[in-house]
Amino acid sequence: MKVAIISDIHDNITNLNKALVYFQGNGITKLICCGDMGSEETLAYLSKEFIGEIWAVLGNMDWDQVEYKDIKDKYKNVKLFANGGKFTIENNTILIVHEPKRYFPYLDDPEITHIFYGHTHKPWTENKKNKIILCPGNVTNQIYPPSFAIWETETNKFDLIQLNQLI
Numbered sequence: 001m002k003v004a005i006i007s008d009i010h011d012n013i014t015n016l017n018k019a020l021v022y023f024q025g026n027g028i029t030k031l032i033c034c035g036d037m038g039s040e041e042t043l044a045y046l047s048k049e050f051i052g053e054i055w056a057v058l059g060n061m062d063w064d065q066v067e068y069k070d071i072k073d074k075y076k077n078v079k080l081f082a083n084g085g086k087f088t089i090e091n092n093t094i095l096i097v098h099e100p101k102r103y104f105p106y107l108d109d110p111e112i113t114h115i116f117y118g119h120t121h122k123p124w125t126e127n128k129k130n131k132i133i134l135c136p137g138n139v140t141n142q143i144y145p146p147s148f149a150i151w152e153t154e155t156n157k158f159d160l161i162q163l164n165q166l167i
Helices: 013-025 040-049
Strands: 002-006 030-033 053-057 078-081 084-089 092-097 115-116 122-130 129-137 147-152 159-163
Touching: 002 013, 013 040, 030 092, 040 053, 053 084, 053 092, 078 084, 084 129
Parallel strands: 002 030, 030 053, 053 078, 092 115, 115 129
Antiparallel strands: 002 147, 084 092, 122 129, 147 159
């Protein structure tokens, strides 16, 4: 199964649409968003336009725009976490956070196999304490070129997709 991992949309709907077209064209029906959507409107748009399950966490730029308690259960295909959350995809336990400092307390959690984060806008992957730790970059095109990651769960391999290279 392929899972899309995105972060830091910052209300850039144009780039988000490029990513969504890619996901649809590649049969991707699971999406992880590591925060900084930018507004509830962007979350609503993502929920409406992505056909499948979404796990998302609020980022530092979301807190001024949304009230977690008001939207946490509003979108049926979105499981929304306030500061971070754990969930399972195909026997892999995933932790998503926005800011990387939020995952440090979980490095010794033996259940967690993957940690996905955002905030830095820099695509990055590393292994720590038998966990794959990944930042998919950013959708918005700030600081670093826009990108997202695709996780092939059967092989546990990740591909970084540069949005500027998509048609």
